[in-house]
Amino acid sequence: MGKDRISVGIIGFGTVGSGTARILLENRDVLSRRSGFDIALKRIADKDIARDRGLKVPDGVLTAKAEDVLNDPGIDIVVELVGGIHPAKDFILGAIRNRKHVVTANKALLATEGNEIFGEAEKKGVAVGFEASVAGGIPIIKVLREGLVANNITAIYGIINGTSNYILTKMTEEKVEFSEALSEAQRLGYAEADPTFDVEGVDSAHKLTILSSLAYGIPLSFNEVYKEGITNITPRDIEFAAELGYKVKLLAIAKEAGGEIEMRVHPTMIPGEYLISKVDGVFNAIYVEGDAVGSTLYYGRGAGDMPTGSAVVADIMDIGRSIFSGGAVRPVGFPVVGANRRIRKIEDVESMYYFRFSAMDQPGVLSRIAGILGGNNISIASVIQKGRRIGGSVPLVVLTHRAKEKDVLRSVREIDNLPVVSDKTMFIRVEAKEE
Amino acid sequence: MGKDRISVGIIGFGTVGSGTARILLENRDVLSRRSGFDIALKRIADKDIARDRGLKVPDGVLTAKAEDVLNDPGIDIVVELVGGIHPAKDFILGAIRNRKHVVTANKALLATEGNEIFGEAEKKGVAVGFEASVAGGIPIIKVLREGLVANNITAIYGIINGTSNYILTKMTEEKVEFSEALSEAQRLGYAEADPTFDVEGVDSAHKLTILSSLAYGIPLSFNEVYKEGITNITPRDIEFAAELGYKVKLLAIAKEAGGEIEMRVHPTMIPGEYLISKVDGVFNAIYVEGDAVGSTLYYGRGAGDMPTGSAVVADIMDIGRSIFSGGAVRPVGFPVVGANRRIRKIEDVESMYYFRFSAMDQPGVLSRIAGILGGNNISIASVIQKGRRIGGSVPLVVLTHRAKEKDVLRSVREIDNLPVVSDKTMFIRVEAKEE
Numbered sequence: 001m002g003k004d005r006i007s008v009g010i011i012g013f014g015t016v017g018s019g020t021a022r023i024l025l026e027n028r029d030v031l032s033r034r035s036g037f038d039i040a041l042k043r044i045a046d047k048d049i050a051r052d053r054g055l056k057v058p059d060g061v062l063t064a065k066a067e068d069v070l071n072d073p074g075i076d077i078v079v080e081l082v083g084g085i086h087p088a089k090d091f092i093l094g095a096i097r098n099r100k101h102v103v104t105a106n107k108a109l110l111a112t113e114g115n116e117i118f119g120e121a122e123k124k125g126v127a128v129g130f131e132a133s134v135a136g137g138i139p140i141i142k143v144l145r146e147g148l149v150a151n152n153i154t155a156i157y158g159i160i161n162g163t164s165n166y167i168l169t170k171m172t173e174e175k176v177e178f179s180e181a182l183s184e185a186q187r188l189g190y191a192e193a194d195p196t197f198d199v200e201g202v203d204s205a206h207k208l209t210i211l212s213s214l215a216y217g218i219p220l221s222f223n224e225v226y227k228e229g230i231t232n233i234t235p236r237d238i239e240f241a242a243e244l245g246y247k248v249k250l251l252a253i254a255k256e257a258g259g260e261i262e263m264r265v266h267p268t269m270i271p272g273e274y275l276i277s278k279v280d281g282v283f284n285a286i287y288v289e290g291d292a293v294g295s296t297l298y299y300g301r302g303a304g305d306m307p308t309g310s311a312v313v314a315d316i317m318d319i320g321r322s323i324f325s326g327g328a329v330r331p332v333g334f335p336v337v338g339a340n341r342r343i344r345k346i347e348d349v350e351s352m353y354y355f356r357f358s359a360m361d362q363p364g365v366l367s368r369i370a371g372i373l374g375g376n377n378i379s380i381a382s383v384i385q386k387g388r389r390i391g392g393s394v395p396l397v398v399l400t401h402r403a404k405e406k407d408v409l410r411s412v413r414e415i416d417n418l419p420v421v422s423d424k425t426m427f428i429r430v431e432a433k434e435e
Numbered sequence: 436m437g438k439d440r441i442s443v444g445i446i447g448f449g450t451v452g453s454g455t456a457r458i459l460l461e462n463r464d465v466l467s468r469r470s471g472f473d474i475a476l477k478r479i480a481d482k483d484i485a486r487d488r489g490l491k492v493p494d495g496v497l498t499a500k501a502e503d504v505l506n507d508p509g510i511d512i513v514v515e516l517v518g519g520i521h522p523a524k525d526f527i528l529g530a531i532r533n534r535k536h537v538v539t540a541n542k543a544l545l546a547t548e549g550n551e552i553f554g555e556a557e558k559k560g561v562a563v564g565f566e567a568s569v570a571g572g573i574p575i576i577k578v579l580r581e582g583l584v585a586n587n588i589t590a591i592y593g594i595i596n597g598t599s600n601y602i603l604t605k606m607t608e609e610k611v612e613f614s615e616a617l618s619e620a621q622r623l624g625y626a627e628a629d630p631t632f633d634v635e636g637v638d639s640a641h642k643l644t645i646l647s648s649l650a651y652g653i654p655l656s657f658n659e660v661y662k663e664g665i666t667n668i669t670p671r672d673i674e675f676a677a678e679l680g681y682k683v684k685l686l687a688i689a690k691e692a693g694g695e696i697e698m699r700v701h702p703t704m705i706p707g708e709y710l711i712s713k714v715d716g717v718f719n720a721i722y723v724e725g726d727a728v729g730s731t732l733y734y735g736r737g738a739g740d741m742p743t744g745s746a747v748v749a750d751i752m753d754i755g756r757s758i759f760s761g762g763a764v765r766p767v768g769f770p771v772v773g774a775n776r777r778i779r780k781i782e783d784v785e786s787m788y789y790f791r792f793s794a795m796d797q798p799g800v801l802s803r804i805a806g807i808l809g810g811n812n813i814s815i816a817s818v819i820q821k822g823r824r825i826g827g828s829v830p831l832v833v834l835t836h837r838a839k840e841k842d843v844l845r846s847v848r849e850i851d852n853l854p855v856v857s858d859k860t861m862f863i864r865v866e867a868k869e870e
Contacts, residue, residue: 023585023727033652034584131582137728139582147566147574149469150458150748217468275734278713283730292458292745293572296735299710300728310727313585325757 003076005038006320009069011091012081013046013062016105016132018053019309020079024316025055035317037324045069070094077319079312080104089113092128096120101323103315105132105308108197111206111222114213127322129315134207135160135284137307138300139314144214144288151290153215156254157270157431160207162282162302163191163198164230164250168238168267169280172247175235190282200229201250201265208252211286212263215254218341221263226346228266237356237426240384240397241269244354247277248428260344269354269430347406352381352430355400357415358393358423365420366396372418376411378403393422399430438511440473441755444504446526447516448481448497451540451567453488454744455514459751460490470752472759480504505529512754514747515539524548527563531555536758538750540567540743543632546641546657549648562757564750569642570595570719572742573735574749579649579723586725588650591689592705592866595642597717597737598626598633599665599685603673603702604715607682610670625717635664636685636700643687646721647698650689653776656698661781663701672791672861675819675832676704679789682712683863695779704789704865782841787816787865790835792850793828793858800855801831807849808835811842828857834865 008024010017024031024041032038041061049062063069069078070091078095080102082088088109095102102121104110110117110133121128131141135158144153159165163185170181182199185191197203205225213220230250238248251268254261270277275297279285284302289295301307359365370380384397412425443459445452459466459476467473476496484497498504504513505526513530515537517523523544530537537556539545545552545568556563566576570593579588594600598620605616617634620626632638640660648655665685676683686703689696705712710732714720719737724730736742794800805815819832847860 019727027585027587027727030587031585137583137725138731139578142577142582143574146753147577147749148572148745149752150462150466150745152462152465275710275713278710290572290745292454292462292741292748294736294739294742296573296733298731298733300731304729306727307729310583310585310725313727314582317584318581322760326761 003323004036005040006077006316006323007040007042007075008077008079008316009043009045009072009075010041010079010081011045011066011069012083013044013049013053014081014083015305016308016312017044017046017081018055019305020081020312021057022055023306023309023313025057031313031317035321035324037320039316039320042075043069043072066091070098070100075100076323077101077103077316079316080106081312082106083108085109085113089117092117093120096124096126099124099126101127101129101319103129103132103312103319105130105312107133107203107206107210111209111220114210114220127319129319130210131315132308132311134210135286135298136300136302136304137310138284138286138298138302139311140211140286140298141214142314143298144211148288148290148293148296151292152256153288153290154256155289156211156215156252156286157276158204158208158211158252158284158286159249159276159279160252160284160286160302161198161204161250162284163195164204165279165284166190166282167199168230168233168248168250171233171235172238172242175239177235178231178233199231201227204250204252204265208254208263208265211252212254212261216256216261216341218261221343224263224343226264226266230267232426233267234426236395237354237428240356240395241354241428242272243384244382244399245272246270246430247272249277251431253431257344260342262344262349264346264349267428269428271432347404347409349405350402351405352402352432353378353400353408354428354430355398356426357396357398357421358425359396360420360422361394362420368418368420369396369398369415372411372414373398373400376407378407378411438758439471440475441512441751441758442475442477442510443512443514443751444478444480444507444510445476445514445516446480446501446504447518448479448484448488449516449518450740451743451747452479452481452516453490454740455516455747456492457490458741458744458748460492466748466752470756470759472755474751474755477510478504478507501526505533505535510535511758512536512538512751514751515541516747517541518543520544520548524552527552528555531559531561534559534561536562536564536754538564538567538747538754540565540747542568542638542641542645546644546655549645549655562754564754565645566750567743567746569645570721570733571735571737571739572745573719573721573733573737574746575646575721575733576649577749578733579646583723583725583728583731586727587691588723588725589691590724591646591650591687591721592711593639593643593646593687593719593721594684594711594714595687595719595721595737596633596639596685597719598630599639600714600719601625601717602634603665603668603683603685606668606670607673610674612670613666613668634666636662639685639687639700643689643698643700646687647689647696651691651696651776653696656778659698659778661699661701665702667861668702669861671830672789672863675791675830676789676863677707678819679817679834680707681705681865682707684712686866688866692779695777697779697784699781699784702863704863706867782839782844784840785837786840787837787867788813788835788843789863789865790833791861792831792833793856793860794831795855795857796829797855803853803855804831804833804850807846808833811846813838813842813846
């Protein structure tokens with residue numbers, strides 16, 4: 001047997017740091033009764049140790065120097081909750097160098113620098129826990145890596161950015177423009193002053209990078225994820241989607257198709273009867289399909305001090321259990337079992353599509369548009385044309401059967417050049433079982 | 436480090452046995468690349484080894500004798516998939532006696548005899564994996580025990596019997612009687628010839644026993660679970676529920692309330708906007724609320740060869756990892772950390788209630804019923820009274836605020852004795868945040 005007291009040091013006493021500290025202090029008793037070992041919160045480092053976090057921290061725990069955590073020989077697990085790339089990466093590499101296990105919630109860092117970090121951890125034989133890096137309190141990392149380990153994962157569809165989901169929900173329920181929903185999200189603290197990472201799909205892409213690596217055994221490949229945000233979505237599109245029986249969600253999608261892996265983040269229309277389309281507000285949900293288990297879904301809060309702290313502490317307990325049981329720690333990296341699998345370029349992705357064309361109110365427009373689509377191997381599934389004028393033109397809405405993205409892009413270029421088309425064409429990818 | 440080949444023997448080559456064997460054989464390669472060790476399916480024992488399961492099993496694996504699995508010194512993990520109490524219990528105890536780890540999907544056995552089984556396993560230092568015993572492929576055991584380990588669990592609401600959920604869904608969508616929906620379920624293979632365990636809540640209670648023990652650290656206490664099935668639910672009640680904005684589901688509920696634990700299985704009305712109320716057909720879902728993580732939900736197939744096999748193989752991989760890493764296996768039993776917590780009797784449970792009274796079409800009936808409810812501390816939240824006659828009487832539907840079950844039972848006795856009430860009162864507990 002190993003030790004029966006595990007000592008933890010936290011670097012970063014912000015939102016998630018406070019939640020983690022609160023759980024370790026307030027639930028210490030139940031944690032130790034469940035595990036058989038004790039978790040001691042030994043140090044918390046933060047540049048600002050004066051601010052009141054509404055939490056009673058024992059004397060001598062707080063320090064302004066990260067080194068007090070990194071170089072303390074008594075600390076077994078270093079929890080990095082600083083966020084961002086630097087100095088977070090240096091803290092993590094420093095901890096690994098000192099042969100300490102690491103727990104982090106830092107998806108941006110792992111998605112972009114994770115291959116190096118996991119490589120270093122492997123060399124030193126320490127664990128890097130990252131449950132909190134995706135979907136807050138939902139234990140999706142554990143689910144993918146252990147719960148569904150028996151499965152070849154066929155598809156992942158995730159609502160993994162609460163800010164975007166809140167904005168789309170508000171646009172749907174109150175028929176307001178993106179900008180108004182964003183302001184409200186900012187007012188409520190759901191969106192940052194610079195919302196780029198959230199609304200442009202970057203945050204979702206960080207998380208998708210991590211999920212895809214786990215699911216498909218590929219190296220972390222953030223740069224190969226296709227990213228498209230929600231800033232161009234209008235309440236008109238959401239309404240048309242509803243008329244067709246669909247909801248609009250910012251989905252992070254990973255799929256295996258023809259031996260290749262698709263990784264893409266973009267606004268997506270999904271049938272209103274799918275469970276994941278009913279996930280509203282700041283909540284997250286991840287739909288995972290495996291060859292044995294079939295359809296599964298995991299739902300919960302994707303952010304916040306306590307939900308994310310719940311995931312951080314789960315990692316601490318897992319690593320603690322390895323130390324306590326005296327066994328080797330779980331291999332920390334992503335077992336690269338499918339390294340030779342190609343990432344599919346977005347141009348080669350196949351999907352169904354929603355188009356909203358801004359057509360002049362003239363005869364023959366539909367036939368010209370349909371002609372271009374047909375000429376590019378895109379076949380129409382349904383059409384909505386109504387008298388509603390938007391800025392001098394009439395919206396013409398078309399839903400297609402499966403088509404190739406490159407054919408869609410070519411069609412849109414041709415159509416947008418038609419004199420009878422007055423504005424840029426809007427298109428949204430549609431994910432649904434084709435009838 | 437321990438061994439790098441783990442040998443498995445399966446007893447019971449039925450539905451789940453076939454699914455498990457199929458995954459071990461067909462996904463062997465990916466399993467070993469993910470884990471670093473190899474899982475060999477060494478023996479499969481079944482009384483009937485002649486029947487074709489549509490699966491190519493290597494020569495020498497099949498045997499008609501369970502002893503060939505139990506007594507094979509080369510087998511590390513025995514998978515019991517026979518079901519029922521005997522001889523399944525003897526197989527499991529035999530395996531433990533021979534210091535083999537055990538994996539089982541047998542909820543009935545664990546719920547009723549689990550304390551003994553886990554006690555024996557603890558003595559011998561072997562693991563008993565039971566992920567497959569609750570909710571098929573959904574890794575809810577792992578989620579509760581590891582993913583949410585940081586949390587005090589405040590509530591669990593589970594749709595964990597696919598048969599009942601299929602029947603209620605069909606009654607809701609097609610407005611048919613219970614008996615008709617049951618026949619259809621039987622025709623489709625979703626219900627057994629004797630459906631008692633499923634439709635009377637026994638199967639859900641078995642599973643709830645296991646979930647409650649994990650969540651609250653109490654011994655397995657099947658006999659203290661309140662059980663009520665769905666056989667009395669009528670399409671009228673489902674329709675009234677819909678008018679009030681509710682769905683009717685067979686829920687397995689575990690809650691902590693005032694230091695006591697509630698464990699109950701019964702038809703339940705839940706608001707139509709709750710995500711769990713949208714879980715239809717044979718699917719399962721478990722809503723888990725923790726003090727740190729807040730609301731979470733887990734959804735998937737609760738039965739079937741491959742989904743359940745997915746959970747069995749996840750357990751095999753977990754135990755294999757312990758053997759491979761050379762560490763102590765995870766403590767197998769339920770850490771009994773709350774053994775002194777009292778199970779609340781159903782009479783003491785508080786809930787909101789739906790009543791359907793069969794009132795004679797006479798003036799003053801509502802006031803007499805309301806008088807009895809008020810006299811028993813039950814306050815009315817809303818009333819539906821319509822002209823629809825059912826068998827000579829008019830249904831009077833009442834929704835209450837929170838009330839004690841014992842007051843409800845007393846009221847119903849008094850009301851059913853009224854001369855103006857022509858038939859037994861129907862009531863359904865309502866779970867919702869009270870406004």
